[in-house]
Amino acid sequence: MTASPNTSLKKQISSSSFLFALLLLVAPLTSYAERRPNIIVILADDLGCGDLSLYNGWVKTPRIDKMAREGMNFTDFHTNSSVCSPTRTAFLTGRYQQRYGIVDVIVGAKDTRGLLPSVPTIPRAFKDKGYQTAIFGKWHLGHADKYNPIHHGFDEYIGFLNGGSDYHVHNQWKVGLKTQDVPGYSTDLITNNSVDFIKRNKDKPFFLYVSHAAVHNPYQTPADKPETRTKRRWNRVNESNRPRYKIILEEMDKGVGEILDTLVELGLDKNTLVFFFSDNGDVKMSPQERPYRGGKFSQFEGGHRVPAIAWWPGKVKAGSESDAFIIGMDLFPTFTEIAGLSDSNPDNLDGISAKAHILEQKAFPQRDIFFGYEPKLGTAMRRGDWKMIVKENDIQLYDLKNDLKETTNVASKHPHKAEQMHKAIKDFKITVIEGS
Numbered sequence: 001m002t003a004s005p006n007t008s009l010k011k012q013i014s015s016s017s018f019l020f021a022l023l024l025l026v027a028p029l030t031s032y033a034e035r036r037p038n039i040i041v042i043l044a045d046d047l048g049c050g051d052l053s054l055y056n057g058w059v060k061t062p063r064i065d066k067m068a069r070e071g072m073n074f075t076d077f078h079t080n081s082s083v084c085s086p087t088r089t090a091f092l093t094g095r096y097q098q099r100y101g102i103v104d105v106i107v108g109a110k111d112t113r114g115l116l117p118s119v120p121t122i123p124r125a126f127k128d129k130g131y132q133t134a135i136f137g138k139w140h141l142g143h144a145d146k147y148n149p150i151h152h153g154f155d156e157y158i159g160f161l162n163g164g165s166d167y168h169v170h171n172q173w174k175v176g177l178k179t180q181d182v183p184g185y186s187t188d189l190i191t192n193n194s195v196d197f198i199k200r201n202k203d204k205p206f207f208l209y210v211s212h213a214a215v216h217n218p219y220q221t222p223a224d225k226p227e228t229r230t231k232r233r234w235n236r237v238n239e240s241n242r243p244r245y246k247i248i249l250e251e252m253d254k255g256v257g258e259i260l261d262t263l264v265e266l267g268l269d270k271n272t273l274v275f276f277f278s279d280n281g282d283v284k285m286s287p288q289e290r291p292y293r294g295g296k297f298s299q300f301e302g303g304h305r306v307p308a309i310a311w312w313p314g315k316v317k318a319g320s321e322s323d324a325f326i327i328g329m330d331l332f333p334t335f336t337e338i339a340g341l342s343d344s345n346p347d348n349l350d351g352i353s354a355k356a357h358i359l360e361q362k363a364f365p366q367r368d369i370f371f372g373y374e375p376k377l378g379t380a381m382r383r384g385d386w387k388m389i390v391k392e393n394d395i396q397l398y399d400l401k402n403d404l405k406e407t408t409n410v411a412s413k414h415p416h417k418a419e420q421m422h423k424a425i426k427d428f429k430i431t432v433i434e435g436s
Helices: 005-034 062-069 084-093 122-127 186-200 242-265 328-338 355-360 415-431
Strands: 038-044 072-074 132-138 156-160 206-211 272-278 308-311 320-322 369-373 378-383 386-391 394-399
Touching: 038 242, 038 328, 062 242, 062 272, 062 308, 084 122, 084 328, 122 132, 122 206, 122 328, 132 186, 156 186, 186 206, 186 242, 242 272, 272 328, 328 355, 369 415, 378 415, 386 415, 394 415
Parallel strands: 038 206, 038 272, 072 320, 132 156, 132 206
Antiparallel strands: 072 308, 272 308, 369 378, 378 386, 386 394
């Protein structure tokens, strides 16, 4: 018996409908697998290793600790300087901050320095490849409008331009280029805007820079609203402000958890690298012995050796620990290689990619690294476990393998090593200069 034309047509329609439905099911999976990964940077301010329970510090930070258990914890990660502006310059450009003349803190509106928009940056690299980009929180790379983050490849910006900001009074904050009052507690605002950005861009690749005010002074908790404040020296590092410092850090820890929870809830965790670190060492608020000598404004390890964690479920090995000597300017090439964008990297980057180390635990190459804070603190240098600090005629050499707290200057015991490293510092100061 021959099928009627109508029956044959119905079968064709039925088969086509099934194939179409199957394509609808498969297409999202395919596009998700092919989609480039999201990158989130969470940057703390003035946070030292000795503050976090992760590094046996005095403040319990359960969400940051959990992030490390689920990812890679770094024990020898450094920023390029022991103060804010130079560190942020190196991190965003992948180059030594000396090349842009930003070797000290940019201080308020009267300071005319800043990072020029013509300089290649991480957000620009991602934006040019179709990523949605945003920064929420602290900028500190120039006060004039021409230095605004919007001109550096960020689609969105809500935050403050200076080095520090009242945690409750935000009448000088910026929303893009517009000065606008943004009510709320700084940590909550930065976290909430970040979560909102993630939700709005869950179907697009994005680069998000979460730049916290915490734990920088003034030491104000959510309860320290202007109407309830008493006369207090909010910026002082003392026993009176220590409990407030602790609360500020605990609030930021909660914010880190909210961001990670949002990624999990949206199913983005398997396609998002989150990197947490601090812009420099601590201000010595800890009541207990600290792991390193020095802190913020210091060339000793405590000034630039900072907490750092890489988190990417299914990609970064859970519970892994890295003792590789990695620095902030390495993040530019690391992020672009992970995202498949490194072919467009500038050819003059000073940083090198840590992708294979983070994702495959491969060895990370050693090289000389220089920490400049000239002329105030001179120049420091690491060559493996050897550390040199030079300021004018004062030459200090430390063997970090046997003296992590830099207590004993061994320059006289190792004259050849001291001579070699001193020459390298001299060469660095001649060649790595503004405009180079």
